[in-house]
Amino acid sequence: MIIYGVAALAACHLAGVILGDLLGVILGVQSNVGGVGFAMLLLILSTDWLRRTGRLPQLSEQGILFWSAMYIPIVVAMAAQQNVVAALAGGPIAIIAGVGATIACMALVPAVARIGGQDAPLPPLMAQEA
Amino acid sequence: MEMITEILSKNGLVFAFVVVGVVMWLSYQLSDRLSAGRLHGSAVAIIIGLVLAWLGGIATGGSKGLADVPMFAGIGLMGGAMLRDLAIVSTAYGVDIREIRKAGAAGVVALALGIFVSFAVGALVAAAFGYTDAVSMATIGGGAATYIVGPVTGTALGASSEVIALSVAAGLLKAVLVMIGTPFVAPLIGLNNPKSAMAYGGLMGTTSGVAGGLAATDKRLVPYGAMTATFYTGLGCLMGPSVIYLMLLAITGS
Numbered sequence A: 001m002i003i004y005g006v007a008a009l010a011a012c013h014l015a016g017v018i019l020g021d022l023l024g025v026i027l028g029v030q031s032n033v034g035g036v037g038f039a040m041l042l043l044i045l046s047t048d049w050l051r052r053t054g055r056l057p058q059l060s061e062q063g064i065l066f067w068s069a070m071y072i073p074i075v076v077a078m079a080a081q082q083n084v085v086a087a088l089a090g091g092p093i094a095i096i097a098g099v100g101a102t103i104a105c106m107a108l109v110p111a112v113a114r115i116g117g118q119d120a121p122l123p124p125l126m127a128q129e130a
Numbered sequence B: 001m002e003m004i005t006e007i008l009s010k011n012g013l014v015f016a017f018v019v020v021g022v023v024m025w026l027s028y029q030l031s032d033r034l035s036a037g038r039l040h041g042s043a044v045a046i047i048i049g050l051v052l053a054w055l056g057g058i059a060t061g062g063s064k065g066l067a068d069v070p071m072f073a074g075i076g077l078m079g080g081a082m083l084r085d086l087a088i089v090s091t092a093y094g095v096d097i098r099e100i101r102k103a104g105a106a107g108v109v110a111l112a113l114g115i116f117v118s119f120a121v122g123a124l125v126a127a128a129f130g131y132t133d134a135v136s137m138a139t140i141g142g143g144a145a146t147y148i149v150g151p152v153t154g155t156a157l158g159a160s161s162e163v164i165a166l167s168v169a170a171g172l173l174k175a176v177l178v179m180i181g182t183p184f185v186a187p188l189i190g191l192n193n194p195k196s197a198m199a200y201g202g203l204m205g206t207t208s209g210v211a212g213g214l215a216a217t218d219k220r221l222v223p224y225g226a227m228t229a230t231f232y233t234g235l236g237c238l239m240g241p242s243v244i245y246l247m248l249l250a251i252t253g254s
Helices: A002-027 A035-052 A058-069 A071-079 A084-088 A091-113 B002-010 B012-035 B041-060 B070-078 B081-091 B097-102 B104-128 B134-145 B149-157 B161-185 B194-204 B207-217 B219-252
Strands: none
Touching: A002 A035, A002 A058, A002 B081, A002 B219, A035 B081, A035 B097, A035 B219, A058 A071, A058 B081, A071 B012, A071 B041, A071 B070, A071 B081, A071 B207, A071 B219, A084 B041, A084 B161, A091 B104, A091 B134, A091 B161, A091 B194, B002 B012, B002 B070, B012 B041, B012 B070, B041 B161, B041 B207, B070 B081, B081 B207, B081 B219, B097 B104, B097 B194, B097 B219, B104 B134, B104 B161, B104 B194, B104 B219, B134 B149, B134 B161, B134 B219, B149 B161, B149 B219, B161 B194, B161 B207, B194 B207, B194 B219, B207 B219
């Protein structure tokens, strides 16, 4: 059933966020530390195990793939509720700090990505596959 | 007319699906017709989303963009942290764990470097504009990391509300820039494989920026970038009011 896939995804999400919050408390930070990352690892490991033991039928898989396909529309909705007015109203300090940090960190990507050897690019994407 | 807006507000999330569907369709048409597919449809959609957010903010004076317009409140639910994180987690389905393990070292270095460089840039800009005390420099530096790290650092250190507002503005601007800019800089910085995406997520840190920017570049990179970006804000909140503040205090002496 499709709901099994959705439920597995939701359970991983919640378990990950709880782990992230716990880690935040342990570190004494008022923030979640890596919750979504833990959730992703849980989903990867648990679905891999389910698939290998033949307990993840295609229909259950659809429940996860639906949310994956909804990712870009959800991101568009996220963009539509950003505080763009405040972002543009910060004056020169906010603009230079925001732009400067963005550019400086972007420029570091090639150097950091080279750690442990360069990787080959992914094969080109089919049009409309997203 | 009033009846219709009432129905739309009551069915907020359902209406949001329609609105976003229309925006997506329009974006892919624009992408095909005007840029011959060079600028990805999802990039156009995110830019339209940001323009709508700006219009909503101007119209209502609120802080949640289009979602502050009562009729479009469902956008707030659809694009809120809950469903966004669920969708991000779902993109990890089918990811090869070996890719993540292989890029682990690069991811950790990216996180440390990303937080440190953002704080350094923000603190330098703050000092250049006359905020030479360690508290203000750390707060604006935190804002240059993400719009959550800034206020958390500022609140912990007792920064003025004016400085905290500046740090939030810097962080918001970074998120918007990363959303729009990623597809344009991707070819220049080799952002085309899982490892560089993990480096990117760790260096940029803003979850919404990375989530949007990688979606507009190549959706297959999303899980790798999101994986590292999700640790950034927490680590930034950890380092900002402690290690980085103490370093700034040692340099400025006040």
